[in-house]
Amino acid sequence: MARIRAVLFDVGGVLVTNRPDPANIARILGLDVSEDDTVSLVDHAMWFNRPAYDEGTLSDREFWDTVAGDCGLPEVRDAALAALVEEDVSRTREPEPAALDVAHQLRAAGLRLGILSNAPVCIARAIESSPWAAHLFDAFTFSGPLHLVKPAQGIYRHAAESVGASPEEILFIDDRRPNLRGAELAGMSALRWESPDQARAELVERGILSSAVVA
Incomplete structure (x- = not known):
């Protein structure tokens, strides 16, 4: 196995765990949020149409x-x-501190860092310009600007080129199995994110992070 030189992070469910609040969305739309069915309808409508939004369609x-x-x-x-x-x-302005700690530890270990995420153009641009991301990550790959969503193979190739490493030198971290499988098919290693502590322990077990660094 090639030495891991770069790590790619997903955003939603990993670096950022806040989800759009359907009650707030309903209020902005002018709907009565006192009815649970109304909030559920808004939530369903957002996520049903989200794939096309993430793809930039x-x-x-x-x-x-x-x-x-x-x-x-x-x-x-x-x-x-x-x-x-x-x-x-x-919500992208409030990343998970413990997740960022993991990323900072990887950076301190000498690894290049990138983001590979399904996100519409507005969120892509916001993250790229956010201080927490701009000062930590070397490369950004988002689905909206590329019109490619994970697990399409093209988006993994673009991410590898952007972060400056060959696929076999890259570890991809995501919370969804289909996206991880897409990374593996592209030649990358994959780690399923469940929590910062779990991810950090696996990184130590794989020899990507030193136990001395995380102690």
């Missing part, structure tokens, strides 16, 4: 107009659209 307006339409509402007004995008993007 839908623009911000097209995505939120579609969500609104699925909830029986007309197209959203410009002010509401801006508020909806901000509600979605704002």
Whole structure:
């Protein structure tokens, strides 16, 4: 096995665990959030249409107009659209501190770091410009700008090129098995993220992190 020279991190469920709050989304859409069914409908509409948004097939307006339409509402007004995008993007400004600690330990061990995530263009741009990400990660690969979503093989090839390592020198960390399997098919090693402590222990077990570094 080639020595691991770079580690790629997923964002949602790994570096950022906050999810869009369907109650807040419902309020911005002007819906009555006192009904549980209403909030559930908004949540379903968001996630049902999310793959196309992550792929860049839908623009911000097209995505939120579609969500609104699925909830029986007309197209959203410009002010509401801006508020909806901000509600979605704002959660990326609060990464998980323990997850970032793992990334910092990998950086201190001399590894290159990158992000490989399914995310729409607005979130991609927000993360790329966020101080917590810009100062820690060497490369960014997001589905929206590329119109490629994990586990499509093209997105893994792009991530490898961006981080400057061959696939066999890369470890990919994600919380979803299909995405990890896609990385393995691309020639990368994979680690399923369950918690920062679990991931750190596996990194030590694989010899990627030293137990002295994490002690």
